[in-house]
Amino acid sequence: MGTARLGPGRIVYWVFCALVFVFLVAPIIVIVPLSFNAEPYFTFSEAMLRLDPEAWSFRWYREIIQNEVWRNSLVNSIVIGISATLLATVLGTTAALGLASPNMPARRAIMGVIISPMVTPVIIAAAGMFFFYSGLGLGQTYLSIILAHATLGVPFVVVTVTATLAAYDPTLNNAAASLGAGPWTTFRRIQFPLIAPGVMSGSLFAFAISFDEVIVVLFMAGTEQRTIPRQMWSGIREQISPAILAVATFLIVFAVLLLFTVNWLRRRGEA
């Protein structure tokens, strides 16, 4: 197996792998050309396949850009996403620094609790949060959604920063201390710059979680707090229009940008 013999087994293996990659990526790519459909259909018209320029248009892009509801939901998504990300990044990075300490007591148990929002079905968390925040009189507010999104995103920050800290050499702290730096100076000048790529990746994860979250928003948001995923949700369920495909294309481009940024940060962190 170590050498590249091209037997029938290997051909099957390659073809199978290629098909799985197609399965992973093709459904996402197929959305993009369809979003330029001049007709309100969800499939390629014959004219589109003939590459007839009449069949292609920016119609749906114009529609979403001109639509105030979509613009509002974009603003909401960004405001909620950035606020939740800031909160999750500060809390998560601080906690990861503590968890990296060799003297951290009850490390496993605490880690288990901190990670739990990541595996708990969001429907359960969202139901609980709905009862909880409406009991506090915070139903249908930006604050409750931001707090909820930070809760869902913070485990990703902790996991990412913890992984980065595992590669951090703690003797650097000793070196800084022996040169007279206090703990805060050491953190600010030495440790943070070195783990910054990990912190950045973690915060991008947290932002992506909030930017894509719909269940909490479904349960807790009023019409005023509608986000992009919430708007897509109604779009898919109620008035299915190719305008959704234009939004989807925008989200795909956004996801690819995020992915390449995180990939770049990770390689920088390793270097």
Added chain:
Amino acid sequence: MAGSLRFPVDPHRRTQLRALALVAPLVIYIGVTFIAPLGTMLTRSVYDPVVADVLPETLELLEHWDGRTLPSEAVFAAAAAEIKRAAAARSLGQVAGRVNRVQGGLRSAVTRTARELRDIEVGPWRESMTAIDSVWADPATWYAIQVTGERFTARHYANALDLQRLPDGSLAPQPVERRIYLKLFWRTLLVSTVITLLCLILGYPIAHLIARSPAGRANWLLILVLVPFWTSLLVRTTSWIVLLQTQGVLNDLLVAIGLVSDDGRVAMVYNMTGTIVAMTHVLLPFMVLPLYSVMRGIPPTYMDAAASLGATPVQAFLRVYWPQSLPGVGAGALLVFILAIGFYITPALVGGSDGQLISNMIAYHMQTSLNWGLAAALGGVLLVGVIVLYVVYERLVGVERMGLG
């Protein structure tokens, strides 16, 4: 430790306290914004004071009721007074909804009774109420009031497990036509198992391919795995609708190449097939990433050694490679399974009526039927299952190894 030079007094304890101080804000935050809400939900599943608060006197008098005959005039008088009061305070609707879930038809009966009682000032209440609606002559009505009047109750959990409590206090299975939830739990477990297996079958070879590729190509192949991982769940679900619907891309293709006729288009979405295909796509990266991180650590020389000792490729794979990749299989399979049993969005959008899972039922009771006690109990049962799996995952894999690429 750095501090030990300047603080010779118990440096261990000092760093320990510092570590705790750093972790404390997040632990408190998770406690308040996550554990407390889960606690609120679990409380809702066993605690319901509404009926007890609205009909206190009726319930107290009902304690002496024998459960078979009609309650006494005193009970009717108390009920009439409290129903009038509740109707005036607009809290009767909640009561009517609750008793209606135990005994169908009571919602309208209670509302009508309240309306007609407005004009009646004096008793005998038993005759007036049974005249307004014959349900008041039925002991089952009073039993329903008694059951919903318990502040602490297991009836939501009984309901969630397709059980009912009989008037004599014993538990019995629901009548066949009302047994919904156990079937749905089983369906959720079954579908999650199928999806986990599909992810393993699809994910194992490509994880192997990536692990054996030189660094540059591995990075590009990983990006292909991560594109769906980063793409919005709603986008991926939309994609599958576009691809699989009867007027969709795949059916058009099948018709174009003549595999199916134009009126024989295949229903691949808005049913269980749609749920399984779309969920497998969504969860596949969660299988590939842990598999890849384990496989990367398996030295390729082991397979060469097995081959040089005369093993066929199949033998070498089964006896050398597969056992070493098992930690990755376990980690990936557990993660996919845990995520699958709580899935909501994808089944809700592409599942149609037969592709719904337990989460969709929780959402239904949260948003449509407004039976929050039952929603909370269903959530409680699901939560117990997830916690058990999570503890297993923690023991076998360790939570910080939850690979994310």
